[in-house]
Amino acid sequence: MLVREVMSSPVITVRRTDPVRRAIRTLHGHDITAAPVVDDSGRLVGVVSELDLLRGEFEPDPRASVLPPHAAQEPPPRRVMEVMTREAVTVTETTDVTTVIDLMVGKRIKSLPVVRGQEIVGMISRRDLMAMLARPDGELRAAVEAALREHYPFGPSWDVAVHDGVAELSGPPHQHADHIADLLARTVPGIVRVKHLRRAP
CATH class of the missing domain: 3.30.1340.30 (Histidine-containing Protein; Chain: A;)
Incomplete structure (x- = not known):
């Protein structure tokens, strides 16, 4: 099975200059766990995941401890470029899905951008692969x-x-x-x- 037969397309992207909250709303609104990050020219510059976007977004709740929580030393990240993974692992439309699974396991990632030259044409995720295996x-x-x-x-x-x-x-x-x-x-x-x-x- 090839990536093009399983991937999700068209791809949902976020810009590296987007506020973190905008990216959170984008992922949540489209029910995806990660998205490619692009620059102003649409070039792939990284990937941002749910876990990346959660960094620094919550402070300790005082009700959870008898001790007063410590105030955060630094402000939370404000832009996607501050939390994204810069070295994006990519595959092509003709990559075999067995290679995708090996990459997911070996690098502990859930989603990979699918590229055609310099163009981002889709995303393939564990959920996409599970959906194929779940077909009646x-x-x-x-x-x-x-x-x-x-x-x-x-x-x-x-x-x-x-x-x-x-x-x-x-x-x-x-x-x-x-x-x-x-x-x-x-x-x-x-x-x-x-x-x-x-x-x-």
């Missing part, structure tokens, strides 16, 4: 059948079943046709594996 088996089965009909209309006839994201293609043995059908089934977002079963003669 009946919906996936219909999508696999549609992909086979559309892209291989003169191929053999397969019976398609899907169980927990695993597509089972049942038909007469045909090595070349099986290979094509396997590739087509794997392009369906949410299909995690493909099995070939032999139809009884």
Whole structure:
């Protein structure tokens, strides 16, 4: 599965000069956990997450302790540029999602900007990947059948079943046709594996 089949687009961005509260409202209003940060020319300069934006926004509540809370030594951050992550890890539309997962695990990040050259074309998040895996088996089965009909209309006839994201293609043995059908089934977002079963003669 490729990033372009899973990513969220169009992308929601914030400017590095935006006030922190504006960025908070942007993320909350669009129900996203992170956003690319751009400069005045629209160039990617970083990523800001919910956790970044929470820094310094709350002071201790005096009701939570018998001791008086200490006053903050410094004022809270005022601009996105003060809290964002400057070294943005990016992927492209043709990056395999297995690479995305490795980056998320290895770098402990939840979302990555998707770029096409210098242009930001989307975001891919853990939530996007979970949404694909949560697709009902009946919906996936219909999508696999549609992909086979559309892209291989003169191929053999397969019976398609899907169980927990695993597509089972049942038909007469045909090595070349099986290979094509396997590739087509794997392009369906949410299909995690493909099995070939032999139809009884």
